[in-house]
Amino acid sequence: MLARPRLTITITPNAAPLPLLGGAVASLPYWSQVPQRAAYAVGFLVAFRVRVRLMRRAVRA
16 A cells, blocks of 8 residues: 555635734835845735645555
């Protein structure tokens, strides 16, 4: 038997005030010397809940 990996990524919005906070974090490069990509990534992670699951299923060869 072989193990076949299965990756599941689920993205759901967080509770009400967190998307607003995420938007504020993502707009930090307009005010200060914050790298734009880093601000966008952190703002996304604040606004949304990202779950990653890696499962291995047995597959008959």
